[in-house]
Each structure stands twice: as structure tokens, then as C-alpha cells.
Amino acid sequence: MIKLYRSLVALFVVAATALPAYAANYTLWVNGRTGGGQIGNYNSFTYWGPATTAAGVNKKAVNWDGRSNISSQNYLIRDALDCFCTGTNWCYIAAHSAGDLMMGYTLANYGGSTRYKKNASPNAAGQCGNSDGSTQVGWNIKWVNVASGAGGGSELSDVGSWTTSEPLVKDLKTTTARALYNHNSTRNVWFYMFAGASGTLYSGILPGQDDEAVAYHSTGGVSGSGGQGLCNPSDWFCNDLNMGTAANEGGSTKWSYHSVKFRDNNESYNHYANGNWGGIISVVRADTVTNAQ
Amino acid sequence: MLAGLAWWLDGDGPTAMQAATAKGAAATAAPTPTGWPALGQARSPAMSPEERATQLAVWTERLERAKHTLASYRDGTRYPFESRPISEHADQTYPNRPVAEDSALRTEDGQTDPTINVKTAQSRVFMAAGESVVFTIAASDRSGQPVAFTVTQARALGLPSPGRGGQLPQQAVVFGDAGTQGDARAGDGVQSALLAPAQGPFAQYDGAIRVEVKLKLAGREGLHGFDVYYSPEQPAVWAGPVREVVERGSLYLYMPVQVSTPGRYLVSGRLDDASGKPLALLSFNDVLPAGLQQIKLTVFGKLLRDLKPSFPLTLRDVDGYLLKENTHPDRALLPRLMGTVHVSKAYSLNGFSADEWTSEERDRYLAEYGRDVDLAQGQVDQLTGP
Numbered sequence: 001m002i003k004l005y006r007s008l009v010a011l012f013v014v015a016a017t018a019l020p021a022y023a024a025n026y027t028l029w030v031n032g033r034t035g036g037g038q039i040g041n042y043n044s045f046t047y048w049g050p051a052t053t054a055a056g057v058n059k060k061a062v063n064w065d066g067r068s069n070i071s072s073q074n075y076l077i078r079d080a081l082d083c084f085c086t087g088t089n090w091c092y093i094a095a096h097s098a099g100d101l102m103m104g105y106t107l108a109n110y111g112g113s114t115r116y117k118k119n120a121s122p123n124a125a126g127q128c129g130n131s132d133g134s135t136q137v138g139w140n141i142k143w144v145n146v147a148s149g150a151g152g153g154s155e156l157s158d159v160g161s162w163t164t165s166e167p168l169v170k171d172l173k174t175t176t177a178r179a180l181y182n183h184n185s186t187r188n189v190w191f192y193m194f195a196g197a198s199g200t201l202y203s204g205i206l207p208g209q210d211d212e213a214v215a216y217h218s219t220g221g222v223s224g225s226g227g228q229g230l231c232n233p234s235d236w237f238c239n240d241l242n243m244g245t246a247a248n249e250g251g252s253t254k255w256s257y258h259s260v261k262f263r264d265n266n267e268s269y270n271h272y273a274n275g276n277w278g279g280i281i282s283v284v285r286a287d288t289v290t291n292a293q
Numbered sequence: 294m295l296a297g298l299a300w301w302l303d304g305d306g307p308t309a310m311q312a313a314t315a316k317g318a319a320a321t322a323a324p325t326p327t328g329w330p331a332l333g334q335a336r337s338p339a340m341s342p343e344e345r346a347t348q349l350a351v352w353t354e355r356l357e358r359a360k361h362t363l364a365s366y367r368d369g370t371r372y373p374f375e376s377r378p379i380s381e382h383a384d385q386t387y388p389n390r391p392v393a394e395d396s397a398l399r400t401e402d403g404q405t406d407p408t409i410n411v412k413t414a415q416s417r418v419f420m421a422a423g424e425s426v427v428f429t430i431a432a433s434d435r436s437g438q439p440v441a442f443t444v445t446q447a448r449a450l451g452l453p454s455p456g457r458g459g460q461l462p463q464q465a466v467v468f469g470d471a472g473t474q475g476d477a478r479a480g481d482g483v484q485s486a487l488l489a490p491a492q493g494p495f496a497q498y499d500g501a502i503r504v505e506v507k508l509k510l511a512g513r514e515g516l517h518g519f520d521v522y523y524s525p526e527q528p529a530v531w532a533g534p535v536r537e538v539v540e541r542g543s544l545y546l547y548m549p550v551q552v553s554t555p556g557r558y559l560v561s562g563r564l565d566d567a568s569g570k571p572l573a574l575l576s577f578n579d580v581l582p583a584g585l586q587q588i589k590l591t592v593f594g595k596l597l598r599d600l601k602p603s604f605p606l607t608l609r610d611v612d613g614y615l616l617k618e619n620t621h622p623d624r625a626l627l628p629r630l631m632g633t634v635h636v637s638k639a640y641s642l643n644g645f646s647a648d649e650w651t652s653e654e655r656d657r658y659l660a661e662y663g664r665d666v667d668l669a670q671g672q673v674d675q676l677t678g679p
Contacts, residue, residue: 024324058324068455071623090661109559109616112374112578112654120324137654140661143362158518159399167455167621170501173520175392179418182561184382185576188369190362204397204405223384227394256381257369290351291358 023088024120025142027056027292028080032097032150033168035066039076040126042083048096049277055285056092056292060084066098069167070105070180076126077106083128085139087117092292093144094284097214097271098168100149100191101177107189108181111138143190145261145292147284148211148271151191152218153177153226155205174218174226183223184256191257194287195219195241196271196280197232197264208238211264211280213271216241219280220248221258228252232265261287349676356669363662370658371649375576376543376593378600379563382574386563388610389631391416391429398432398508398515406513408435413517419614420523421626425489427475428519430468431482432510439482442510444468449488452501452520454621462494466504490523499524500622526625528554528615532585535608535635542594542646546575546608546635547587554625555583560613562590562634566602573600577613588613594646604639 031037031047038044042060045051051061062080064073085091095103114135118128153174156162162169171177196211196219206215208229216222216230220241230248231238239250243260247253254260262283269280277285340348372378379386391414398409409432416427432440447468451461468486472479475487488504495502504519533549548560560577575590592606611634614624 026324069621069623071617072455072619072621075619109557109578113557136657137652140657142661142665143358155396158396159403159405160518165453170452170520173518175394175415175418176520176522178384179392182382182385182576184385185374187374188366190365204407205399205403207396225392225394227396253383255384257365291355293355 023090024058025090025092025293026058026060026084026120027092027094027288028060028062028084029055030062030077030093030095030099030102031064031066032095032099033066033162033172035064037061037063039063039065040122040124042080042122042126048273048281049275053277053285054289055277056094056288058084064102067166067168070098070102070171072167074102074106074110077102078110079122079125079127081106081139081141082115082118083122083126084118084120085141086115086136087131087140089120090140090142092142092288094147094288094292095144095149096147096273096281096284097150098172100146100151101153101171101180103144103146104151104183104186104191105181107141107187108183108185111185111187111189113138115139138187141187141189143192143291144186145192145194145284145288146219146221147194147280148196148214148219149191149193149221150214150218151177151183151255152222154214154218155207155226156202156213158226159205177218178226183221183258186257188257190259191221191255192259192261192287193219193221193254194262194280194284195260195264196269196283197267198270198279209235209241209264209267211269211271216263217252220260220263221254222248223253223255232263232267234265345676349673352669352672352676356666356673359662359665359669363659363666366658366662370655371599372593372596373591373650373652375578376591376596377574377576378596379571379574385561385574386571388561388563388612389417389629391427392418398510398513399517400513400515406515409440409510409513409515410434410437411508411515411517413519415519415521418521419624419626420490420521421629422525422527423491424523424626424629425475425487426521427485427487428466428468428504428506429476429483429485430506430508430517431484432508434511440510441482442484442508444484444506445509445514446507447486447504449495449502449504451495451498452503454500457500462498464493464495466506468506488521491525495523497525499526522622522624524622524625526554527628528552528556528625529558529581529586529627531628531630537635537637539640539644542648544592544594544597544606544637544640544645546590546592546637548590548611548634550581550586550588550627552581552583552586554615555581557581557616557618558588558613558627559616560588560590560611560627562608562611564592565607565609567605567607568603569607570602572602572606575608593650595649597645598642598647601642604637606637607633608635608637609633 157172197209199210199212217228230241393414397405447466476485611630
């Protein structure tokens with residue numbers, strides 16, 4: 001009997017070592033302005049809240065400094081996508097605020113580039129080794145959940161409410177953010193937009209509904225010029241931001257592959273994580289926990 | 294893994310999934326394998342009716358998203374990413390139209406005055422070497438009536454960027470409504486200014502330029518800032534006429550380009566049908582070496598078959614840039630080709646392929662998205678079954 005067990009053990013070990021690395025899904029969280037997480041450490045969730053909080057299968061924090069230009073820090077996002085979203089591995093992405101601009105920029109400019117398949121074992125700099133030396137076109141991304149996306153910029157950047165010495169603030173100017181890349185080019189990956197509306201402090205600057213940092217024209221993934229005032233249906237004096245991919249009241253349309261998944265009809269969610277996955281991030285986190293498995 | 298192995302040997306023959314879970318528990322750094330947690334939950338024989346209802350709601354939502362993702366990807370990738378219907382890129386249709394914005398008057402203290410509306414426009418945001426840019430400003434009251442204003446100060450400033458030291462260039466900018474210097478019509482209340490960086494202190498400047506404008510109107514003062522990005526670098530130049538070829542069931546437009554700076558180039562062109570109706574956005578995104586190269590723009594066969602355009606087709610408004618990785622500014626533009634660039638020959642639609650686009654990337658995505666649908670459907674079936 002012991003001999004049989006030993007044979008079985010040997011057989012199992014041989015079989016296990018001969019198997020290729022199994023496929024895994026990952027959930028990547030891409031921060032926005034201010035940053036805070038340790039760059040290269042995918043377990044550093046400082047920007048978001050406690051790392052113990054559920055946030056999708058195999059969650060990883062893709063940290064960048066949140067103050068440099070999008071283009072300067074973009075390699076950090078590409079490193080993470082290479083690590084976890086190539087080969088047999090697939091990713092769900094959650095992005096907040098300027099993280100939306102970062103992800104859109106990545107897919108529009110590099111979404112069809114040739115990538116080495118990586119082993120999902122990052123070094124201290126957040127870079128992974130090649131798995132087998134083979135390559136693939138683009139990354140393996142299932143969808144992108146966006147909390148108060150700033151892909152269309154923010155008027156707070158336009159008026160100087162944020163310090164102009166910060167390079168990212170220049171990228172967030174509405175005209176610049178909208179011209180930075182072709183927002184429709186997502187490689188046909190869906191951006192699900194979650195738009196908060198509890199803002200009051202900057203209601204004179206941010207047109208329509210806002211979450212105290214970004215207005216609906218951006219958080220709803222609305223194409224065209226900045227400055228469009230879009231609101232909840234309860235506001236009779238302002239065009240509605242419509243759900244899904246539907247054109248908005250007044251005729252403005254959304255970027256392709258952008259769909260409004262959540263509109264803050266009760267004006268309950270602001271822009272900020274508040275150190276505990278708060279604000280509009282809480283809504284995205286709940287959706288991500290449900291769908292990113 | 295050893296813990297899992299011991300448990301497997303001592304047990305009653307667990308499933309492969311259970312073995313995988315034990316493996317994951319033993320090595321905390323190991324990622325959760327695809328699909329495992331849900332299967333375990335759904336198969337639990339001890340699930341209460343409430344738990345079952347909760348699980349069913351979760352899996353129904355996942356199934357809905359998975360189905361939508363699969364269907365939209367399959368439909369959207371009938372054509373390759375570099376040959377798309379223009380309807381998918383509505384805001385890219387006329388890239389040389391001014392970028393216009395509309396806002397309340399902004400005041401020096403960072404606030405706004407909602408009684409005055411300011412319309413601004415700039416002819417472009419990113420500028421090629423030697424290009425100029427036109428800025429316009431108009432003001433109106435709440436009822437939409439024009440409000441007269443004066444520009445009390447306007448100047449262009451080089452904006453600081455990391456690693457750039459020394460004095461940044463600046464120059465005065467003149468706004469006027471005299472029908473000159475970029476102003477389209479004299480006396481219409483719209484004030485305009487023209488900035489030509491190559492002809493002043495910005496000639497060798499590579500980066501962001503902010504044009505700060507101070508306004509005085511109806512007893513109030515306001516301001517506006519325009520940002521543009523200029524580079525004197527010309528990374529490549531167009532090097533001859535477009536050559537068109539029908540190959541493998543599609544129409545290809547080859548644009549020769551002399552590349553002096555190798556790297557990743559992104560180029561976009563718009564295609565109109567014979568009546569001038571916008572048809573498609575054609576794009577190129579690839580790495581080019583130095584020397585004489587070809588920018589290949591694809592008019593995909595099935596796209597033509599589906600959209601049924603009238604020939605000849607017109608390629609117009611081609612723009613592009615060298616994308617610089619991990620730095621800012623991140624681009625140097627090719628000379629912009631405005632208006633008609635090439636007019637195609639006339640073709641019969643039957644000469645083009647009606648086949649959908651195929652690629653390893655598309656197959657990979659469809660397979661994965663299909664697995665997601667199957668997995669979610671299986672869970673819903675189990676949870677709703679007897």
C-alpha cells in the first residue's frame with residue numbers, strides 16, 4: 001500500500017511540474033491624481049483604502065505618482081498590463097479619475113503594440129520576466145470600470161484651482177485631455193463609467209452635475225468639447241446624462257465603447273476615496289467585486 | 294503545494310478544483326485560478342434559499358455582462374482596428390475644425406461669474422513645426438446677447454516642465470476684431486489672435502505654451518487660458534503621392550514618408566464617399582525605422598461591402614505624429630495634410646471581400662469571452678435547476 005502511495009505521489013509531482021502555469025484573472029486598480037501608493041508594489045493600496053478590502057479577484061494596485069504627465073508615467077501601466085494581462089492571464093481594470101485618462105491613453109496608443117508574455121511575478125520595480133519568450137498583440141483585458149473618469153478633463157484645471165506647477169494638471173485641462181488621444185480607440189474594450197454627483201463646492205466652475213472634482217461631461221464619457229452641462233433627470237433646467245451608450249438629452253454623444261453604468265441620481269457620492277474606498281469608488285468597488293472573478 | 298498533496302492523499306478523492314484550492318491556500322502568493330470561487334459556491338449542497346437567490350442574482354449579472362461583452366466584441370471586430378466606420382469616431386471626423394468651449398466668465402480669484410458667458414475656440418491643440426494657431430473669444434449675457442469687451446492683456450508663456458531649466462520664452466499676443474491676423478470677420482464682436490511660434494521666441498521651444506488673456510467687460514474683469522503644444526521637430530516628411538492597391542480583398546492606400554526619427558508613428562486619415570459623406574477613419578500605428586517608409590492605410594473589404602459607398606473615395610485630412618515613450622511632450626507631429634489628399638479609382642464592390650477580419654488577437658478575445666459566457670451560463674443553469 002505504501003508503495004502504491006509513493007507511486008501516486010511521484011506521478012502527481014511529475015504531472016504537476018509538467019503542467020503549464022494555470023490561467024488566472026487579475027483585477028488591476030489604476031489610481032488618479034495625487035497617487036500615494038508605492039510605485040512598483042502591486043500590493044500597496046494606500047491610494048484606495050485598506051488592502052484587506054475585497055476588490056475583485058487577485059487585486060493589484062497599479063501605482064503611479066498622480067502628479068507627472070500621463071505620458072511620463074505611462075510605462076508603469078504598461079509594465080503592469082504586461083505582467084498580469086498577457087499569455088493565459090486576463091485582467092479586469094478599475095480606474096479612478098485621471099486613471100481613466102491613463103488607461104485611455106494606454107489603449108489608444110499602445111493597445112495594438114507587440115507585447116512579451118510575462119510570468120506575473122514582478123520584481124521590486126513592478127516588472128515581470130518573460131514567460132516563454134513569445135509575444136502577442138496587445139493585452140488581455142475584459143473591461144474597464146471607471147470611477148469618476150477624468151478622460152475629458154476638469155474645469156478645475158482650466159481655472160487654476162489645482163496648482164499649475166503640477167504637470168498632470170496641464171494634461172487635465174479640458175481641451176488638452178480631449179485632444180491627447182483618440183478616446184474612441186479602446187481596442188473594443190468597454191469602459192463602464194460611474195459618475196458621482198455630490199459636489200457643491202465647485203458648482204460654479206464645473207458645468208452641470210459634478211462630484212467636487214470632475215463634471216458629468218467627463219465622468220459620463222461624453223465626446224466633443226468640454227464645458228457641456230449634463231445633469232440628473234431631476235434637474236429640469238439642464239440636459240440629462242443618459243444611461244448606457246444612449247445619446248444625452250440635447251444630442252451630445254459618448255465616446256465609443258464608453259457606457260454609463262451608474263449615474264448618481266441621489267447625489268450621494270463624491271470624488272474621493274477618503275482612505276477607505278469611499279465616494280464613487282465604493283460603487284465601482286461593489287460592481288467590481290461582483291463582476292471581476 | 295505539499296499541503297494540498299498530503300490532503301489529497303489522505304482524502305476520499307477530491308475534485309481537481311478542490312485540489313487547486315488547497316494549492317492556493319498553501320501558497321498565499323499564488324493567484325486564484327480562473328473561475329474557481331464561483332464554482333465552489335454554486336455547487337455547495339448546503340446553500341440556503343436566500344444564499345441561492347443571492348448567488349443567482351450575482352451570476353445573472355455576470356452572465357449579462359459576459360454576453361454583452363462577447364456580442365459587442367464579435368460585432369465590432371468584423372473590421373480591423375485600423376479601418377473603422379467613421380460613426381465610431383464621430384469626434385475625429387473633422388480634425389481641423391476649431392476646438393470650441395463655452396463657460397461662465399472666469400475671474401482672477403478662481404471663481405466664475407455666471408451672468409457672463411464666454412465662448413472660446415482654438416484652431417488646434419497640438420502643433421506641427423512651423424504651424425500657427427488662431428484663438429478666438431466672444432462674450433454674451435444670459436439672454437445670449439453679445440457683450441462688448443476689451444482684451445487688456447494677452448501673452449504667450451512657455452510652461453515649465455520637469456527637467457527644463459532656464460528662462461522660458463514669452464511674447465505678447467494681440468487680439469483684435471479687424472478681420473486680420475486670424476480674425477475671420479471684422480466687427481462681429483469676436484476677437485481673435487494668431488500665434489506663430491516659429492516666428493518668435495518660441496521658434497526652438499518644445500512644449501506647452503499657455504496664452505493668458507485678461508478681459509474687461511461690463512464693469513467686470515475676467516481671464517482665460519489657452520494651452521497649445523508646439524515642437525520645432527519634424528520627425529518625418531511626406532515623400533510622394535499616394536499609391537492605391539487592391540490586395541487580399543481590401544483597398545490599401547500607401548503613403549510614402551521619409552523618416553528621420555525612428556519610432557512609433559500614429560497616423561489618421563478620413564475617407565469620404567463620392568458625395569462627400571464621411572465614411573471611415575483609417576489609422577496606422579506601428580514602429581518605423583529611419584529612411585523611406587510606407588504608411589499603409591487600410592480600407593477593409595467588408596467595411597466597403599457593408600457601407601456600400603459610391604466611388605471614387607476621397608482621402609482627406611491626414612495627420613500623424615511620432616509618439617515618444619515615457620517623456621513629455623510625448624509627440625512630434627508630421628506636416629498636417631489638410632483637405633483632399635487622394636481620390637481613388639472607381640471600383641465594383643464585388644471586387645472586395647465580404648469576409649470578417651481574422652487575427653490571433655480576435656480569436657483570443659472571442660475564445661475568452663465565450664468561456665466567460667459558458668461559465669456564467671453554467672452557474673445560472675445550476676442555480677435555477679432542480
